[in-house]
Amino acid sequence: MQTKFSKLGFILATAGSAVGVGNIWRFPYIAGEYGGGVFVLTYLLALFVVSFPLLVGETFLGQFGRKDAVSSLEAIAPEGKKYWKVLGFSIVSAFLILAFYNVVVGWILYYAYISLTSLPQNSQEAKEAFDIIASQKPILSVVFFTIGSFIVSWIIYRGVDKGIQRMNLFLMPALVVVLLFMFGYAMTLDSFFKAIEFLFTSDLAKFNSEAVLVAIGQAFFTVSVGVGVVMTYASFSDKHQNILHSSLWIIFLDTFIAIIAGIMIFTFLFANNIPLSESVGLAFKSMPVAFASFGKIGSLLAFMFFVSLAFASITSAISLLEAPVSYLTQRLNISRAKATIFISLGVYVVGLACLFSYMDGFSFLSIAKKPLFDVFNIVTSSVLMPLSGLLMAIFIGWVLDKRFVFNYMKERGFKNQVVFLSWYYLVKIISPIILVAVALKELKII
Numbered sequence: 284m285q286t287k288f289s290k291l292g293f294i295l296a297t298a299g300s301a302v303g304v305g306n307i308w309r310f311p312y313i314a315g316e317y318g319g320g321v322f323v324l325t326y327l328l329a330l331f332v333v334s335f336p337l338l339v340g341e342t343f344l345g346q347f348g349r350k351d352a353v354s355s356l357e358a359i360a361p362e363g364k365k366y367w368k369v370l371g372f373s374i375v376s377a378f379l380i381l382a383f384y385n386v387v388v389g390w391i392l393y394y395a396y397i398s399l400t401s402l403p404q405n406s407q408e409a410k411e412a413f414d415i416i417a418s419q420k421p422i423l424s425v426v427f428f429t430i431g432s433f434i435v436s437w438i439i440y441r442g443v444d445k446g447i448q449r450m451n452l453f454l455m456p457a458l459v460v461v462l463l464f465m466f467g468y469a470m471t472l473d474s475f476f477k478a479i480e481f482l483f484t485s486d487l488a489k490f491n492s493e494a495v496l497v498a499i500g501q502a503f504f505t506v507s508v509g510v511g512v513v514m515t516y517a518s519f520s521d522k523h524q525n526i527l528h529s530s531l532w533i534i535f536l537d538t539f540i541a542i543i544a545g546i547m548i549f550t551f552l553f554a555n556n557i558p559l560s561e562s563v564g565l566a567f568k569s570m571p572v573a574f575a576s577f578g579k580i581g582s583l584l585a586f587m588f589f590v591s592l593a594f595a596s597i598t599s600a601i602s603l604l605e606a607p608v609s610y611l612t613q614r615l616n617i618s619r620a621k622a623t624i625f626i627s628l629g630v631y632v633v634g635l636a637c638l639f640s641y642m643d644g645f646s647f648l649s650i651a652k653k654p655l656f657d658v659f660n661i662v663t664s665s666v667l668m669p670l671s672g673l674l675m676a677i678f679i680g681w682v683l684d685k686r687f688v689f690n691y692m693k694e695r696g697f698k699n700q701v702v703f704l705s706w707y708y709l710v711k712i713i714s715p716i717i718l719v720a721v722a723l724k725e726l727k728i729i
């Protein structure tokens with residue numbers, strides 16, 4: 284398999300995958316909802332104890348295997364244990380995530396558009412705007428969903444180098460610049476310190492075992508591990524890329540952007556005492572009102588905010604599409620164009636089902652009273668991702684030979700025995716224990 288990413292290209296592309304709506308939209312509201320400081324600490328802990336080691340592990344598997352997720356695992360699995368390749372089918376989760384993710388991309392594009400034309404001015408209007416796109420005007424919603432899906436598929440159709448790498452080399456720095464600009468503006472506001480206080484002081488009353496589960500789930504979702512995406516990107520990385528170094532950069536960028544976005548969002552909300560709406564509402568219902576309250580500059584801030592969300596979400600969506608496309612092109616020898624069209628159409632149809640599951644009159648598109656959109660969201664991030672994370676940890680820690688792993692890793696940042704062993708035992712022992720505990724807790728066994 285040929286290398287297609289430069290060293291920087293790989294870091295930015297994988298960071299682009301990691302930084303998504305999970306950081307700018309989901310992290311702030313769950314941090315607020317589950318107790319602020321204690322939640323952020325738990326999240327950071329989960330990030331370093333579980334997600335980071337698995338990010339390193341998944342990069343290792345892809346960089347070594349140099350093919351799509353299934354073939355890479357097949358290549359690296361010892362003789363007699365080739366059946367571990369089934370773990371590569373975690374790319375099915377990437378497909379499922381992309382279906383609802385593209386719906387969110389559509390909403391974001393719609394909001395970028397109305398920021399310039401008809402930004403909602405108060406809570407009532409903001410609620411109406413969200414209802415229009417999410418549940419009342421299917422055609423409008425489908426139009427924006429289609430535009431988003433098309434952009435994502437187009438980039439993948441262009442290929443790893445001309446599509447993915449090029450877009451990330453441009454969009455990631457652009458995202459950081461836009462966010463830093465907005466952050467700089469937020470720093471001039473009085474509510475800046477209130478926002479910091481809100482995010483970093485702990486409200487223990489809101490912190491419970493559910494918060495711990497949410498923190499771990501978020502830590503997984505945010506670095507994109509457990510769905511074959513990192514493995515696929517790593518298969519295009521330089522053979523000698525320093526894995527420790529690239530993983531640290533990816534985690535750093537991901538965390539930095541989540542925290543910057545969190546502080547900025549709450550600064551804007553507190554500046555004019557905008558009521559916080561919960562969950563989805565924070566970015567789509569509260570933020571527009573916060574921006575409107577700034578008068579003239581508000582429209583510009585709103586536009587910048589939704590454009591940055593669009594950048595972040597598109598660089599994640601393309602990684603989700605590349606994983607199954609890589610599988611079809613490399614495993615079944617289908618051309619990139621055909622594979623892209625085929626998977627994109629599949630995602631489009633399933634995505635439409637997610638989109639319509641929120642529309643008035645389509646309540647039949649639900650499972651156990653939950654709209655399909657929510658079902659996909661919950662099943663992927665709380666069940667499938669942690670499950671494949673657990674299997675991956677077992678594969679690396681218990682199936683592969685330790686000496687073999689060390690020999691590969693020592694050339695790629697893990698020369699120091701202490702560093703190597705810390706990582707190795709986090710993967711082999713600590714993360715499985717945590718993930719099993721989480722599973723038992725979710726199944727209400729403990």
Ligand code: PHE
Nearest residue numbers: 301303304305306504505507
């Ligand atoms: N990490 C992305 C986010 O934070 C979502 C994602 C998950 C992307 C899994 C790719 C794979 O929004």
